[in-house]
Amino acid sequence: MKRYYVMGLFSNFEEAFSTISEIRQHAIPGVTVDDVTLKSPIEHPEIEEILGDRGSPVPKFSLFGAIFGAIFGFLFLASAQANFLTQPQGGKAIITLPSNIVLSYEMLILFGVLSTVIGFMINARLMTKRHPLYSEKVSLDQVGVMLELDEKNVDSLKELFKKHKVLEIREEVSQ
Amino acid sequence: MQTKDINENIAWAKINEDVLRSMENPRMGYWVALAACVAMIMCAVLAEIYQYQVGMGPSGLNWPHMWDLYIATFVFWIGMSHSGTLLSAILHIIQADWRKPIYRFAEAMTLFSLMTAGLFPIIHLGRVWNMYWVLPYVSDRGIWPNFRSPLVWDAFAITTYMTSSALFLFIGMIPDLAICRDNARGWRQKLYTVLSLGWQGDDRQWRHFRRIYLMMACFLIPLAVSVHSIVSADFAMSIMPGWHVTTFPPYFVAGALYSGCAAIITLFILLRYFFRFDEYMTIPIMEKTCKLTFAIAMVWTYLNLIEFAATWYGHDPVAKELLIQKFIGPHAPFFWTMLFCGSVLPFTLAFEKLRRHMPTMFVVSLFLNLGMWLERWMIVTPTLSFSHQPFAWDIMWPSMVQWAIVFGSFGWFGMLFLIFVKVFPSVSMYEVKEMVFHRRHYHSDELESKFHRRAGDRQSDADPSREGA
Numbered sequence: 001m002k003r004y005y006v007m008g009l010f011s012n013f014e015e016a017f018s019t020i021s022e023i024r025q026h027a028i029p030g031v032t033v034d035d036v037t038l039k040s041p042i043e044h045p046e047i048e049e050i051l052g053d054r055g056s057p058v059p060k061f062s063l064f065g066a067i068f069g070a071i072f073g074f075l076f077l078a079s080a081q082a083n084f085l086t087q088p089q090g091g092k093a094i095i096t097l098p099s100n101i102v103l104s105y106e107m108l109i110l111f112g113v114l115s116t117v118i119g120f121m122i123n124a125r126l127m128t129k130r131h132p133l134y135s136e137k138v139s140l141d142q143v144g145v146m147l148e149l150d151e152k153n154v155d156s157l158k159e160l161f162k163k164h165k166v167l168e169i170r171e172e173v174s175q
Numbered sequence: 176m177q178t179k180d181i182n183e184n185i186a187w188a189k190i191n192e193d194v195l196r197s198m199e200n201p202r203m204g205y206w207v208a209l210a211a212c213v214a215m216i217m218c219a220v221l222a223e224i225y226q227y228q229v230g231m232g233p234s235g236l237n238w239p240h241m242w243d244l245y246i247a248t249f250v251f252w253i254g255m256s257h258s259g260t261l262l263s264a265i266l267h268i269i270q271a272d273w274r275k276p277i278y279r280f281a282e283a284m285t286l287f288s289l290m291t292a293g294l295f296p297i298i299h300l301g302r303v304w305n306m307y308w309v310l311p312y313v314s315d316r317g318i319w320p321n322f323r324s325p326l327v328w329d330a331f332a333i334t335t336y337m338t339s340s341a342l343f344l345f346i347g348m349i350p351d352l353a354i355c356r357d358n359a360r361g362w363r364q365k366l367y368t369v370l371s372l373g374w375q376g377d378d379r380q381w382r383h384f385r386r387i388y389l390m391m392a393c394f395l396i397p398l399a400v401s402v403h404s405i406v407s408a409d410f411a412m413s414i415m416p417g418w419h420v421t422t423f424p425p426y427f428v429a430g431a432l433y434s435g436c437a438a439i440i441t442l443f444i445l446l447r448y449f450f451r452f453d454e455y456m457t458i459p460i461m462e463k464t465c466k467l468t469f470a471i472a473m474v475w476t477y478l479n480l481i482e483f484a485a486t487w488y489g490h491d492p493v494a495k496e497l498l499i500q501k502f503i504g505p506h507a508p509f510f511w512t513m514l515f516c517g518s519v520l521p522f523t524l525a526f527e528k529l530r531r532h533m534p535t536m537f538v539v540s541l542f543l544n545l546g547m548w549l550e551r552w553m554i555v556t557p558t559l560s561f562s563h564q565p566f567a568w569d570i571m572w573p574s575m576v577q578w579a580i581v582f583g584s585f586g587w588f589g590m591l592f593l594i595f596v597k598v599f600p601s602v603s604m605y606e607v608k609e610m611v612f613h614r615r616h617y618h619s620d621e622l623e624s625k626f627h628r629r630a631g632d633r634q635s636d637a638d639p640s641r642e643g644a
Contacts, residue, residue: 042609043381058386080319099323109398110335120387124380126372136357141187
């Protein structure tokens with residue numbers, strides 16, 4: 001079954017948001033706000049009120065990375081220091097907590113940062129091919145509203161876009 | 176008088192145009208500056224080759240002066256790196272949006288300062304080929320670095336800081352790299368296509384972007400504090416007079432922020448002038464940066480004073496003698512210059528007329544950084560000159576080899592920065608667009624005039640004060 005991707009480019013957020021509001025109110029049967037992708041040059045501060053709270057698991061990656069870093073850091077240092085058992089320590093502790101806390105703290109941050117970046121790349125779907133409907137105008141000053149929908153809804157969507165003063169409509173068909 | 180941080184009527188397309196223009200067609204002045212930086216680097220390279228061939232003798236480093244300009248300059252560059260984090264992370268968390276036009280070059284400064292600082296411990300080693308010994312690797316003889324040594328903590332902390340700062344800079348730049356990708360041709364387009372990681376500006380990407388930026392800012396603030404605390408531990412963990420000081424960690428952090436902010440003022444003025452960024456690097460933003468610098472300068476001054484007081488009333492004769500030597504001994508001219516540049520000169524930042532005068536601020540910022548460099552030198556050298564045993568007291572002035580390498584480090588930093596501003600956008604386009612958008616939609620002129628009213632300003636008759644009514 002053919003799927004259609006349709007994107008309307010708007011001159012500002014207001015027009016784009018009113019289009020999305022109408023979609024939310026089921027202006028087009030079978031199309032919901034979850035099908036909408038908003039493309040914009042900046043992140044609008046009130047975007048969650050329009051699209052709904054879609055959440056982000058990136059902080060969980062940060063937490064996992066930080067905990068892993070602290071534990072791994074300490075165990076790594078302690079295992080390296082345990083190697084000193086074969087060497088005279090002159091009465092000093094083999095596993096020294098004060099210095100290990102400093103270094104484990106650095107490892108906590110390093111792994112926390114690395115894990116956060118990995119989490120971002122996975123969840124934001126970076127390093128994937130750009131969508132064929134990507135418009136350079138979105139990185140300039142226009143706001144794009146893109147939907148994936150069936151053929152029967154394409155015309156209604158275009159009408160909706162035109163009602164809200166769309167500047168340009170782009171379309172792509174996938175098998 | 177310009178009172179707004181930014182003109183909210185700037186078109187988004189113009190922001191792209193202005194910033195992208197700054198990355199194209201270097202003028203003659205740019206090439207001259209680049210050539211000067213390369214010449215400075217060559218001085219350092221020649222000095223290092225000589226030192227490498229002959230040994231550490233020509234540097235003048237010998238007992239008791241095991242550390243001198245190399246370590247002092249290392250601390251200076253580490254300090255310089257703190258400004259990017261301060262502006263970017265702290266001001267991001269507290270939602271001070273005036274950081275937006277200036278944080279990008281400050282973050283780049285952080286990275287390049289760290290890249291410069293990282294060279295000095297290697298050069299200082301003499302046996303540069305053995306520098307990897309500091310890394311925690313599995314030696315075939317089962318010997319690991321001494322994890323109890325602050326020098327190993329340094330290696331961990333600086334590596335973490337450099338990695339995190341580079342990622343913070345890169346992640347924050349992805350939307351701008353996508354703009355560059357969409358507007359570039361040739362090798363630039365290929366470069367930006369790879370670096371922008373397929374950014375499309377959809378709501379999914381922005382949503383996760385906002386979270387990662389916040390999370391990284393949260394990680395970087397304690398990291399920045401810990402890095403300079405650990406650098407201070409290189410000194411404070413010893414029992415040397417003048418180094419074994421309780422206030423050293425906050426003193427180092429304050430000094431780091433101070434020198435970083437002073438460097439931001441310098442680069443702010445240079446970029447504003449040469450790239451004609453008057454509309455983004457505005458005078459009100461300059462004023463805010465100056466006020467921040469002034470506040471940090473006062474913290475630094477306070478920490479100096481309590482260090483002097485603690486030493487004086489602590490009655491440790493060696494530490495007290497060292498303090499007296501700093502004030503009236505052979506290093507006194509440098510010490511007094513440090514105090515003048517670090518504690519007296521910042522008062523120029525307290526005057527509005529001076530803060531708004533760019534040439535004055537440019538000169539002042541250079542002197543502030545001179546003071547901060549002298550501070551690091553005055554931490555390292557006098558202690559080694561006047562330590563515990565009077566029979567070992569010795570004055571050593573840095574050799575030409577040391578001066579050449581220190582001189583070259585500024586060229587190295589300058590070269591990296593000059594390349595950066597021509598390859599990457601030095602003003603964050605998407606964040607300036609956000610700033611303009613916010614100002615346009617959520618800002619009232621009434622509040623603006625109220626907050627920016629100065630003591631001498633007359634109030635408008637149309638808007639009489641209702642205070643006390």
